[in-house]
Amino acid sequence: MPNNSRFRRRRATSRLNLRLPSALLTKESEGVTMIPTFPVLGILSAMTLGKTDLPQISYVVTPIPAEDRTALEVEMTILTGDQTQSLLHLPHSSMGARNLERTISGLDVEPPAQLLDGEVPWQRVVEHGPQEELIVRYRVDWDPTQPKTTSYRPLVDSESFQFFSEHWMIRPVEEDQAAHWRFECFDEPEGWAFFGSFGVDSGSMEGPWTEVRDGFLAGGIVRGSILEVGGGRAAVMLQGPMECSDERLLRSVESVIEQQRRLLGGPVPATFVVSILEISEDVLAGVSLQNSFVCRVHGERSCDEIAELIAHEMFHQWVPGQGTVHGDYADEYQWFSEGLADYFARRFLVDSGMVDVETFVRWTNEDLVTYASNPHRHADHSEMKRAHETDFNNDYYRLNYMRGFLLALRWETHLRRAGKPSLVHALAALLDRCREQDAPLHEEDFFELFQGHGVTTVQDDVERFIDRGELLTVQPDSFGDEWEIREDPNSGAPQFHQR
Ligand SMILES: [Zn+2]
Numbered sequence: 297m298p299n300n301s302r303f304r305r306r307r308a309t310s311r312l313n314l315r316l317p318s319a320l321l322t323k324e325s326e327g328v329t330m331i332p333t334f335p336v337l338g339i340l341s342a343m344t345l346g347k348t349d350l351p352q353i354s355y356v357v358t359p360i361p362a363e364d365r366t367a368l369e370v371e372m373t374i375l376t377g378d379q380t381q382s383l384l385h386l387p388h389s390s391m392g393a394r395n396l397e398r399t400i401s402g403l404d405v406e407p408p409a410q411l412l413d414g415e416v417p418w419q420r421v422v423e424h425g426p427q428e429e430l431i432v433r434y435r436v437d438w439d440p441t442q443p444k445t446t447s448y449r450p451l452v453d454s455e456s457f458q459f460f461s462e463h464w465m466i467r468p469v470e471e472d473q474a475a476h477w478r479f480e481c482f483d484e485p486e487g488w489a490f491f492g493s494f495g496v497d498s499g500s501m502e503g504p505w506t507e508v509r510d511g512f513l514a515g516g517i518v519r520g521s522i523l524e525v526g527g528g529r530a531a532v533m534l535q536g537p538m539e540c541s542d543e544r545l546l547r548s549v550e551s552v553i554e555q556q557r558r559l560l561g562g563p564v565p566a567t568f569v570v571s572i573l574e575i576s577e578d579v580l581a582g583v584s585l586q587n588s589f590v591c592r593v594h595g596e597r598s599c600d601e602i603a604e605l606i607a608h609e610m611f612h613q614w615v616p617g618q619g620t621v622h623g624d625y626a627d628e629y630q631w632f633s634e635g636l637a638d639y640f641a642r643r644f645l646v647d648s649g650m651v652d653v654e655t656f657v658r659w660t661n662e663d664l665v666t667y668a669s670n671p672h673r674h675a676d677h678s679e680m681k682r683a684h685e686t687d688f689n690n691d692y693y694r695l696n697y698m699r700g701f702l703l704a705l706r707w708e709t710h711l712r713r714a715g716k717p718s719l720v721h722a723l724a725a726l727l728d729r730c731r732e733q734d735a736p737l738h739e740e741d742f743f744e745l746f747q748g749h750g751v752t753t754v755q756d757d758v759e760r761f762i763d764r765g766e767l768l769t770v771q772p773d774s775f776g777d778e779w780e781i782r783e784d785p786n787s788g789a790p791q792f793h794q795r
Pocket residue numbers: 608612633634637
């Protein structure tokens with residue numbers, strides 16, 4: 297493969313003069329800027345270039361569309377140090393997708409070098425001279441016909457691809473993680489856009505591997521729009537047929553970003569990238585990534601459901617992105633990040649008029665039924681800890697959502713009764729503290745801070761409902777006086793009914 301003409305060497309800067317199809321921009325009445333046709337080829341680098349003194353790892357990606365898929369041909373360039381041996385990690389297992397090393401073929405290094413097997417099937421050892429520029433070429437070919445074991449698998453078809461970083465990147469070992477990473481797309485088919493966590497069409501992402509890892513790379517025929525919102529730009533990339541209109545999806549994204557940035561503060565990336573992609577199975581799946589989030593939704597899902605997903609994923613930019621709480625084991629406070637994401641996603645959508653309160657109540661009723669039938673609903677601290685470390689399943693995972701959601705609803709209800717400011721003020725204060733100390737809050741500090749904001753029962757509640765696994769209940773006035781609680785005869789779960 298070394299002589300394949302697709303692998304011409306290119307200077308990474310050669311694509312920095314990009315064409316923004318400004319003639320295609322139209323202003324919508326609601327302040328949404330839409331590009332009504334497919335190609336979006338603008339330069340929207342999330343990070344500024346520079347720091348050329350840092351070692352670079354650059355990736356040039358060439359999409360190769362075929363009848364049922366798009367493969368990627370990748371050229372990675374690394375500058376080695378004084379060592380004469382480098383270890384390469386192939387994609388292996390990430391986000392539920394497994395055996396990813398089998399999707400890699402044609403691995404080849406230039407200048408010609410010994411390529412040896414590593415200790416595991418997803419490692420290779422390269423022998424080379426000191427201070428050498430190594431060009432590593434390979435092909436990523438994900439077979440779309442294999443079983444759909446996870447919604448977070450690589451997605452490919454004849455006119456698009458979407459991979460999370462660990463799905464496609466061969467990378468050097470941790471200690472070689474250079475500070476400057478660059479991605480660009482080459483020879484993209486006519487009408488295709490190229491985008492990812494770093495921006496749209498071209499650009500670079502700088503930072504430690506941990507940040508690059510939490511990213512995605514995509515390309516294809518998309519309906520792209522650029523919004524100016526909340527002090528930054530948001531590139532919204534829509535793909536596939538969806539019953540919810542593009543206009544409504546864009547409005548949801550715009551409203552959610554504006555509202556959450558206003559209420560929760562913190563730094564704003566120059567470009568934030570949102571990808572909403574239709575997926576064949578009946579799911580609503582989202583993941584929050586570096587300066588971006590990705591939603592994969594079945595085309596028949598309602599606008600309200602997708603808006604909730606958008607608001608939930610956006611919220612993760614703050615929790616845990618900019619702050620959270622840590623207990624005595626990793627993920628102990630998953631109930632906090634997932635539950636508050638659900639609570640505030642819904643609360644914010646109601647407050648901004650995107651969703652009506654009846655929908656919020658319906659979602660809560662559905663959660664209450666699921667909670668009442670969750671086989672682990674009485675799990676205490678030690679059971680949750682064991683589960684997180686060994687056999688964490690979807691029921692435990694969902695339990696964390698329910699508990700955090702119901703606790704937030706409980707606290708908000710208490711605050712309202714006491715005439716205190718909303719829970720969002722306590723959360724904003726928590727985020728300020730975490731940003732200040734650049735670390736999650738300790739549990740004791742979290743209790744003290746929330747108590748100071750009127751959540752007087754916070755410690756007691758966490759001890760009862762999280763540590764001891766008592767069943768959470770709901771207050772009849774959670775949504776105001778026009779609602780009452782009746783027991784669902786089938787599940788025994790409390791349900792809100794309009795009086
Ligand atoms: Zn979440």
